[in-house]
Amino acid sequence: MDNNKKSMETIVNLCKGRGFVYPGSEIYGGLANTWDYGPLGSQMKMNLKAEWWKFFVQKRPDMVGLDSAIFMNPKVWEASGHVANFSDPLVDCKSCKSRHRADHIIEAQADIDVEGKTTQEIDEIIASKGVKCPKCGEKNFTPVRKFNLLFETLLGVIEGDKSSIYLRGETAQGIFVNFKNILQSSRKKLPFGVCQIGKAFRNEITPGNFTFRTLEFEQAEIEYFFNPAKQDWEKLFDELLGSMKEFLTTRLGLKDENLRELEHAKEKLSHYSKKTVDFEFNYPFGFKELTGCAYRTDFDLATHSKASGQDLTYYEQEANEHVAPHVIEPSFGVDRMILATIVDAYDEEGEGEEKRTVLRFNKYMAPYQVAVLPLSKKDELSVVAQPIFNTLLDSFRVDYDETQSIGKRYRRQDEIGTLYCITVDFDSINDHMVTVRERDSMKQERVPIAELVSYLGKLLA
Numbered sequence: 001m002d003n004n005k006k007s008m009e010t011i012v013n014l015c016k017g018r019g020f021v022y023p024g025s026e027i028y029g030g031l032a033n034t035w036d037y038g039p040l041g042s043q044m045k046m047n048l049k050a051e052w053w054k055f056f057v058q059k060r061p062d063m064v065g066l067d068s069a070i071f072m073n074p075k076v077w078e079a080s081g082h083v084a085n086f087s088d089p090l091v092d093c094k095s096c097k098s099r100h101r102a103d104h105i106i107e108a109q110a111d112i113d114v115e116g117k118t119t120q121e122i123d124e125i126i127a128s129k130g131v132k133c134p135k136c137g138e139k140n141f142t143p144v145r146k147f148n149l150l151f152e153t154l155l156g157v158i159e160g161d162k163s164s165i166y167l168r169g170e171t172a173q174g175i176f177v178n179f180k181n182i183l184q185s186s187r188k189k190l191p192f193g194v195c196q197i198g199k200a201f202r203n204e205i206t207p208g209n210f211t212f213r214t215l216e217f218e219q220a221e222i223e224y225f226f227n228p229a230k231q232d233w234e235k236l237f238d239e240l241l242g243s244m245k246e247f248l249t250t251r252l253g254l255k256d257e258n259l260r261e262l263e264h265a266k267e268k269l270s271h272y273s274k275k276t277v278d279f280e281f282n283y284p285f286g287f288k289e290l291t292g293c294a295y296r297t298d299f300d301l302a303t304h305s306k307a308s309g310q311d312l313t314y315y316e317q318e319a320n321e322h323v324a325p326h327v328i329e330p331s332f333g334v335d336r337m338i339l340a341t342i343v344d345a346y347d348e349e350g351e352g353e354e355k356r357t358v359l360r361f362n363k364y365m366a367p368y369q370v371a372v373l374p375l376s377k378k379d380e381l382s383v384v385a386q387p388i389f390n391t392l393l394d395s396f397r398v399d400y401d402e403t404q405s406i407g408k409r410y411r412r413q414d415e416i417g418t419l420y421c422i423t424v425d426f427d428s429i430n431d432h433m434v435t436v437r438e439r440d441s442m443k444q445e446r447v448p449i450a451e452l453v454s455y456l457g458k459l460l461a
């Protein structure tokens with residue numbers, strides 16, 4: 001099914017109804033743009049993060065992991081440039097009082113990228129191109145103002161003696177400030193990468209589109225350090241981009257045609273960045289950013305070295321010299337990856353009574369890989385089905401369901417993306433066989449209970 005034909009409303013409803021994602025704080029009337037991951041969504045997120053960690057950290061001798069704190073010394077954010085520059089341009093429509101990201105409406109209506117432009121320059125573009133309010137169509141905007149995205153909170157317990165501190169706006173800074181510690185403790189040689197998964201917080205002006213843009217989200221970021229005199233950055237960049245694509249297509253199972261690369265125009269890049277390529281995904285609301293990959297030169301380590309007074313260079317033994325490592329940053333949004341995976345897997349087939357909704361998750365992402373379904377609740381079936389369930393739990397993610405008709409239970413498992421359903425029926429008591437039903441083809445096969453673990457193991461290995 002074409003992603004553009006899928007409706008966000010249907011997906012949001014399925015997510016709530018089946019326990020993937022709920023609106024945050026719902027019993028108190030909610031809190032706009034906050035979302036909670038339910039039993040299936042939280043399992044999926046675990047699966048995704050575990051696969052990412054396996055793919056980039058455990059299976060790569062040139063990468064290590066990190067889990068740094070959300071709170072950091074505010075000097076980190078001053079040095080990194082976030083306090084001064086981490087902002088979005090905002091305009092209010094004076095006619096209908098709606099609020100917009102100026103860069104977004106200009107890009108949509110005039111196809112101009114305003115990154116790096118001053119507020120005055122953006123005002124001029126809005127006026128000269130006749131940009132209209134997307135809500136009411138009027139051309140009656142306030143002047144552009146820049147809003148810093150960093151969330152501030154207070155540290156300390158005594159009133160009057162509290163100090164201001166930021167919630168981190170990205171996980172990457174934790175990697176840069178630990179560079180020296182990682183180098184000394186892991187004794188890694190360049191080139192090497194440091195990977196981190198964790199929460200980040202941004203006071204977004206226009207959050208929305210379900211979990212696509214929220215104030216609190218999770219990132220999975222890599223800083224890949226190298227010696228620019230020894231490694232060809234363009235080759236490294238392409239290799240990292242290739243790994244990102246491989247992860248997105250093989251581990252999340254995203255379809256090639258629903259991903260596209262977008263290289264940022266040279267004039268849009270920050271002064272320290274040489275190249276940035278995003279992977280955009282075809283959401284029901286159009287192609288939008290899923291991940292980014294940026295060559296950031298030695299900007300981050302150099303600025304932290306200067307601001308902290310610490311030596312953040314790397315000693316090249318053979319050449320007997322200290323080099324300033326350069327860095328390429330592949331950056332993923334965990335919540336956007338979950339959303340993309342659900343959207344891409346969503347499918348409807350058949351008509352009327354025969355109609356079914358299927359989430360075609362792969363074995364890595366499916367919350368449950370297998371479901372054990374005794375034909376009825378009768379004890380004589382439970383005594384066969386329960387031990388099967390217990391045995392399978394050691395090797396797979398398994399659900400057990402004995403309520404409602406078998407047809408309804410198949411539909412439910414299809415809707416949550418379970419790959420195989422195992423039906424225990426009255427014949428199973430005597431012939432010690434069960435029926436294994438495959439989700440996509442709905443083909444059924446009788447398999448001896450004694451061979452079930454190896455049978456499923458081959459399919460899900």
Ligand code: ATP
Nearest residue numbers: 204212213214217219289290291292331332333336
């Ligand atoms: P955008 O242009 O969409 O605001 P960005 O370029 O500012 O994103 P980065 O700073 O590169 O984003 O962050 C890396 C990744 O983190 C993004 O590719 C995206 O997947 C995710 N991300 C960024 N902001 C948000 C957000 N507000 N909500 C959910 N995910 C986000």
